[in-house]
Amino acid sequence: MNKDLYKYILGLADNCLILGQRLGELCGHGPSLETDIACTNLSLDLLGQVRSYYQYAAKLKGNDVTEDDIAFLRIEREYLNVLLVEQQNTDFAYVMSRQFLFDTYHLLLLNELQKSHDVTLAAIAKKSIKEVSYHYRFSSDWIKRLGDGTSESHQKMQNAIDALWTYTDELFHQTEADKMMVKQGIGVDVTKLKETFYNKVSDILLEATLVVPESKYFQKGGKHGVHTEHFGFILSDLQYMQRTYPKMQW
């Protein structure tokens, strides 16, 4: 098995799984019926993408490993998602800021991944990009609405952006496996997306009358399996059924 490719796929997929799980927590708790459904839709889109990635990873792994084993039966240190996506649903401004920062990155990433020499990854990227384009439209719209809304919504949005900013730099880190994949023309060189990302994000923040944070202190670790304190709680929700009733089918 190509271990680097396997890890690379998990890196792509785990971001979608954990963000999908976080959005799923909002099901029935959204601020209005319409936004509740919208957030659940985002979640379902992401989980759909996750399945394609994990099915591919399971095939690489062989030995009767299934997509469910990969999704539900790893330990914390084996999840390779970035720290941004595991942050809490503190309020709707946090939910939309987290979404907006991730969507901006995700869209740039998938755009490049479509050109991957790995045909499966290229196909997944091609299929997902339409969904993610809508996610970006939805979240950037909310950033502008709330940022340029009332003084209270403006303040809440600024707080959320300031708090999550520290997790943005990690999006552009590369693990050893990532570098190998870039070398083989399979992976995306995320370091090249960084400048565009910050430009695009800044444009939207300015349009939303928000201040672009200047902090240069950034958190990292997720891509190496070192997560924030929230992660154990996410896994206990996510894995409960498969851990309690092994091999249970829906």
Add this chain to the structure above:
Amino acid sequence: MKKNWPLWEIFVRSKNGLEHRHFGSLHAADAEMALENARDVYTRRNEGVSIWVVESKHITASNPENNGELFEPAQDKVYRHPTFYDLPDDIKHM
């Protein structure tokens, strides 16, 4: 967030060539948000190719109290239906 966003009526065209049909109503702060909400609430199972939204307050409705004068006079005028023609068998879809 303001709890009482205005109400919008949603019309969806199921496929090209068909007319937009009323699908339901939802709340949104403005037309742009109404379109996005309509997309999420009504069209994620391939129901449509086009969405119209119109704020409910712009619809003028007939008053049910006037149903007598508006609609009942038509009830005893069956000759207004074109049902008294003998159609040749070759004509289909009538």
